Amino acid sequence: MRKPYSKEKLRTLRNDIPITPLISDILKIPSKVSEGYFRFLCPKCKEFNTAANPKTNLGRCFRCEINFNPIDIVMNDKHLNFIDAVDFLNRLYKI
Ligand SMILES: [Zn+2]
Incomplete structure (x- = not known):
């Protein structure tokens, strides 16, 4: 069986992959960008009632009232489970 990702590795993926270019470019x-905030189409409700916060590295949907870290946004956008989303980011960024 494959070795699970360490807590440290997961922390790095969540914190060190900038959420904004992940959403827009990857x-x-x-x-x-509106009113100074980066907004994205929420993968759950498909509305733009969202904002990304570079300080916390989270995207938030105000309608769904949920935060997306980089792993969450990949899971929701690509319909992957947690491990597959982590694999995706890990391959992409090699960190
Ligand atoms: Zn939403």
């Missing part, structure tokens, strides 16, 4: 989720 996943190509429709996004825009």
Whole structure:
């Protein structure tokens, strides 16, 4: 069986992959900047009632009232389970 990802590795993937370019450039989720905030189409409700916070590295949907870290956004956009989403980011960024 494959060795599970360490907590440290998961922390790095969540914190060190900038959420904004991941959403716009890698996943190509429709996004825009309005009122100074980076907004993206929520993969759950398909609305733009969202904002990304570079400080926390989270995308938030105000309608769904949920936060997306880089792993969460990949899981939701690509319909992957946790491990497959982590594999995806790990391959992509090799960190
Ligand atoms: Zn939503």
